[in-house]
Amino acid sequence: MTLPSMSSPSMISPAMILHAPRSEAEVVEIVRGALAGATPLALQGGGTRAGFGHAVAAEAGLSTSALSGILRYTPGEMVMTALAGTPLEEVEAALAGQGQRLAFEPADHRPAMGTQGVPTIGGVFAANVSGPRRIAGGAARDSLLGIRFVNGRGEALSAGGRVMKNVTGLDLVKLMAGSYGTLGLMTEVTFRVLPQPERVETLVFSGLEDQAAAELMAAAMALPADVSGAAHLPESVRGRFLAGALPEGAATLLRLEGHAASVAIRAETLTRALGARAPLQRLGPEQSESLWRAVRDIHPYAEDGTQRPLWRVSVAPMAGPGLVAALRMEAGVDAFYDWQGGLVWLRMEAEPEAALLRGLIAKAGGGHATLLRANPAARAAIPAFEPQPAPLAALAARVKASLDPHGLFNPGRMG
Amino acid sequence: MSNATSHAAEGPGCAPIAFLPPRPDVLARRDEIMAALTELVSAGGVVRAPLALKPFETDAFVAYRQPPLAVVLPQTTAEVSAVLAYCHSARVPVVARGAGTSLSGGAIPQADAVVLGLSRMNRILEIDLENRTARVEAGVTNLSISEKVAAQGFFYAPDPSSQLACTIGGNIAMNSGGAHCLKYGVTTNNLLGVTLVLIDGTVVTLGGKHLDAGGYDLLGLVCGAEGQLGVVTEAVVRLIARPEGARPVLFGFDSSEEAGACVADIIAAGIIPVAIEFMDRPAIAICEAFAKAGYPLDVAALLIVEVEGAEAEMAAMLAEIVTIARRHGVRTVRESQSATEAALIWKGRKSAFGATGRIADYICMDGTVPLSQLPYVLKRTGEICAGFGLEVANVFHAGDGNMHPLILFNANDPAEAAKAEAAGNEILKLCVEAGGCLTGEHGVGLEKRDLMRFQYSEAELAQQMAVRAAFDPLWLLNPSKVFPLEGRPA
Numbered sequence: 001m002t003l004p005s006m007s008s009p010s011m012i013s014p015a016m017i018l019h020a021p022r023s024e025a026e027v028v029e030i031v032r033g034a035l036a037g038a039t040p041l042a043l044q045g046g047g048t049r050a051g052f053g054h055a056v057a058a059e060a061g062l063s064t065s066a067l068s069g070i071l072r073y074t075p076g077e078m079v080m081t082a083l084a085g086t087p088l089e090e091v092e093a094a095l096a097g098q099g100q101r102l103a104f105e106p107a108d109h110r111p112a113m114g115t116q117g118v119p120t121i122g123g124v125f126a127a128n129v130s131g132p133r134r135i136a137g138g139a140a141r142d143s144l145l146g147i148r149f150v151n152g153r154g155e156a157l158s159a160g161g162r163v164m165k166n167v168t169g170l171d172l173v174k175l176m177a178g179s180y181g182t183l184g185l186m187t188e189v190t191f192r193v194l195p196q197p198e199r200v201e202t203l204v205f206s207g208l209e210d211q212a213a214a215e216l217m218a219a220a221m222a223l224p225a226d227v228s229g230a231a232h233l234p235e236s237v238r239g240r241f242l243a244g245a246l247p248e249g250a251a252t253l254l255r256l257e258g259h260a261a262s263v264a265i266r267a268e269t270l271t272r273a274l275g276a277r278a279p280l281q282r283l284g285p286e287q288s289e290s291l292w293r294a295v296r297d298i299h300p301y302a303e304d305g306t307q308r309p310l311w312r313v314s315v316a317p318m319a320g321p322g323l324v325a326a327l328r329m330e331a332g333v334d335a336f337y338d339w340q341g342g343l344v345w346l347r348m349e350a351e352p353e354a355a356l357l358r359g360l361i362a363k364a365g366g367g368h369a370t371l372l373r374a375n376p377a378a379r380a381a382i383p384a385f386e387p388q389p390a391p392l393a394a395l396a397a398r399v400k401a402s403l404d405p406h407g408l409f410n411p412g413r414m415g
Numbered sequence: 416m417s418n419a420t421s422h423a424a425e426g427p428g429c430a431p432i433a434f435l436p437p438r439p440d441v442l443a444r445r446d447e448i449m450a451a452l453t454e455l456v457s458a459g460g461v462v463r464a465p466l467a468l469k470p471f472e473t474d475a476f477v478a479y480r481q482p483p484l485a486v487v488l489p490q491t492t493a494e495v496s497a498v499l500a501y502c503h504s505a506r507v508p509v510v511a512r513g514a515g516t517s518l519s520g521g522a523i524p525q526a527d528a529v530v531l532g533l534s535r536m537n538r539i540l541e542i543d544l545e546n547r548t549a550r551v552e553a554g555v556t557n558l559s560i561s562e563k564v565a566a567q568g569f570f571y572a573p574d575p576s577s578q579l580a581c582t583i584g585g586n587i588a589m590n591s592g593g594a595h596c597l598k599y600g601v602t603t604n605n606l607l608g609v610t611l612v613l614i615d616g617t618v619v620t621l622g623g624k625h626l627d628a629g630g631y632d633l634l635g636l637v638c639g640a641e642g643q644l645g646v647v648t649e650a651v652v653r654l655i656a657r658p659e660g661a662r663p664v665l666f667g668f669d670s671s672e673e674a675g676a677c678v679a680d681i682i683a684a685g686i687i688p689v690a691i692e693f694m695d696r697p698a699i700a701i702c703e704a705f706a707k708a709g710y711p712l713d714v715a716a717l718l719i720v721e722v723e724g725a726e727a728e729m730a731a732m733l734a735e736i737v738t739i740a741r742r743h744g745v746r747t748v749r750e751s752q753s754a755t756e757a758a759l760i761w762k763g764r765k766s767a768f769g770a771t772g773r774i775a776d777y778i779c780m781d782g783t784v785p786l787s788q789l790p791y792v793l794k795r796t797g798e799i800c801a802g803f804g805l806e807v808a809n810v811f812h813a814g815d816g817n818m819h820p821l822i823l824f825n826a827n828d829p830a831e832a833a834k835a836e837a838a839g840n841e842i843l844k845l846c847v848e849a850g851g852c853l854t855g856e857h858g859v860g861l862e863k864r865d866l867m868r869f870q871y872s873e874a875e876l877a878q879q880m881a882v883r884a885a886f887d888p889l890w891l892l893n894p895s896k897v898f899p900l901e902g903r904p905a
Binding site: 074075076077078079099100128130134135138139141142151155157158159161162163164165166167168169170171172173174175177178179183194195196198215218221222223224225259261262265266269314315316317318319339342343365366367368370385386388389391392395396398399400401402403414 | 543544545546547548567568569589590592596597600601603604613617618619620621623624625626627628629630631632633634635636638639640643656657658659679680682683685686687724725727728731732783784785786787812815816817850851852853854855856857858859863867870871872874875876878879881882883884885886897
């Protein structure tokens with residue numbers, strides 16, 4: 001596989017034609033035009049996650065930037081519909097105004113990816129961006145109820161709806177979530193939202209080794225405490241959170257959210273069961289918010305002034321620490337953990353060590369690694385997404401062809 | 416439906432439903448196919464005795480019966496793979512089957528199809544409490560997973576009413592829900608991985624114990640695909656810590672509108688109970704007569720609201736809910752005082768379909784509507800049924816808008832049966848027009864196949880069929896289901 005090298009994370013070079021349609025009809029027209037001219041399109045939202053996957057070999061760009069606005073929001077139904085290019089910030093502000101929020105806590109990838117621009121709600125779903133609350137509230141794809149999109153035949157289609165339970169036909173909504181604009185352009189998204197909690201609190205356990213931290217997080221998740229975030233920050237990254245205000249040693253975090261009385265009861269449950277394992281401190285809402293935002297946004301490895309390789313690794317929760325330990329035997333690496341240990345952020349000291357890492361993941365029981373950041377040469381040489389076994393890759397290719405038969409959208413992006 | 420090229424199966428009192436015409440060459444090769452299948456599976460894996468074949472003729476959509484060509488019960492993924500590879504090369508349609516509890520006819524065979532039953536693949540392979548996962552074979556029943564981990568304080572969340580019998584493979588095929596999905600989601604939100612056998616026998620693994628599978632979300636696509644994309648032989652599902660306590664509370668109202676408005680206000684107040692179930696007067700009477708659950712009989716609508724957590728948490732949440740209910744003129748509030756009483760309250764609700772079946776024949780609709788449309792859709796449902804001179808009992812998951820009107824009729828009266836079907840179709844059309852969908856959890860199957868155009872445009876159906884063809888280009892897997900028979904790709 002040869003891939004164009006990338007000098008900047010942005011997919012769309014200044015010389016490219018950039019279409020910014022104002023309506024679904026215009027999207028259809030542009031796609032049909034591209035179809036007629038056999039000119040592939042680079043699809044983009046705000047471009048803040050443009051560095052996910054590989055550079056796209058396209059002559060023109062298709063942006064959702066002019067498809068912006070909240071179309072329908074009924075707080076009593078906990079459902080919102082917005083055009084795909086609506087800034088995430090606008091969505092979150094509208095929800096906050098009604099005491100609600102997104103369930104899946106999407107990250108802002110700008111600092112870690114070195115990108116600029118405005119994150120959009122469509123981009124969040126196209127990349128299935130799910131933050132710390134994923135372990136309790138599901139991924140972005142779990143919140144996405146319905147979409148309108150334009151496929152590679154230039155047809156405007158709808159899938160799903162605005163209700164939480166819907167098994168009518170194939171679930172193309174899930175398929176489109178996390179497909180990085182390679183199957184079609186989502187023009188409109190309808191998603192479930194949740195009430196904001198009355199109280200947020202974080203329990204910080206100090207000084208635990210990675211393995212002991214994983215065991216503590218597993219024990220916490222086994223209790224009836226509705227933990228909505230479980231992360232472990234080894235000593236090497238601890239200082240990067242709360243401006244160094246976390247207690248000495250590694251920090252293992254458990255977040256509780258909900259009605260104040262309920263949070264207090266659950267904090268007691270956790271303290272009783274786990275308090276003997278390590279020194280324990282409780283953080284209130286303000287510090288909790290800042291702390292979890294930093295976990296969400298991969299803060300320790302963001303704006304670190306380097307292009308040192310950054311991996312996002314998804315494994316079984318208990319497999320995280322073992323994987324990192326095995327990797328350390330052979331390469332310089334720094335790591336921290338979210339999702340009870342199952343989401344591992346790895347920053348390599350030098351080379352990405354893709355083969356080594358992926359081999360170790362397979363040995364650790366499976367999962368996958370996504371290369372988010374590296375120097376251009378490394379990025380060009382290494383499949384950004386985990387290569388799939390041949391039968392699965394062939395199936396995925398057939399699925400892609402069923403939506404985008406002429407390979408019009410984001411060619412090369414998913415490898 | 417009249418269609419010269421299609422084959423009809425008939426049940427008592429129901430209009431014939433069309434199947435794809437059986438392939439004469441397949442019917443003619445029956446003995447040869449049986450012999451080949453016998454070679455591919457372990458002893459006892461091909462069902463032969465006419466009496467033993469009977470149960471495979473239908474599922475819980477019992478209005479229709481159709482004997483299959485053959486029934487094969489493999490014991491391993493390798494056997495499933497061999498059976499599918501053979502059927503693929505011999506061009507024989509395959510209908511996968513779990514426990515046969517489908518309410519939409521998803522497991523009903525066709526005359527030229529091999530039924531691939533997963534009932535002998537019923538082992539729980541691994542419980543991993545630290546990673547909170549269970550790896551199970553497809554024929555494991557839904558409830559047995561929760562039972563297996565109950566002592567350790569865990570459970571598997573989706574809880575369809577048929578959970579004692581229905582299998583996880585069937586749950587995945589239908590993306591089954593249940594009463595508690597308001598908080599915990601449906602099958603797709605609790606499924607981490609599957610082993611999927613494609614029609615040509617290829618075995619692929621999607622996902623695993625990690626929380627997000629790589630590549631396209633084929634797991635999300637397979638879940639709810641009604642056995643059209645492949646046969647799931649194993650699954651990795653998510654286990655959840657069981658809350659300290661759970662308490663259902665009964666709220667009786669003088670009108671359905673008040674009950675509906677109360678539901679909307681509970682949600683708007685930022686309270687998410689684990690379940691909010693709704694019953695109207697006819698449903699209350701039917702369920703109470705059967706379960707003796709202590710439901711009040713003097714109210715027009717009943718809500719079962721269940722909260723979970725520690726004692727103090729439940730008390731705090733209930734106090735808020737009661738305050739909201741009082742604003743809507745609630746007439747009766749009854750908290751369950753014991754685990755037995757709580758179980759009884761749920762028994763009444765979960766036996767609603769069975770209890771209704773004791774007093775009349777019924778068609779159960781499964782449309783979902785946006786919460787704000789509930790009162791309107793309920794009212795119109797009553798009017799539609801009255802217009803046909805039929806009674807309707809409503810029992811459904813109010814928290815998520817998933818309605819289950821039970822249209823009562825006499826199956827021995829063909830005219831009344833036709834009216835019931837017509838009323839059902841109008842109700843489903845109404846659900847779609849109100850911004851909802853045809854089916855929230857029972858699936859399209861045979862039952863709603865010909866109504867798909869209510870919800871989807873031709874281009875949308877064509878796109879779904881194209882995705883389907885990426886998995887099964889010859890349309891051998893459960894081919895008479897989900898998509899209208901006309902307008903399919905040649």
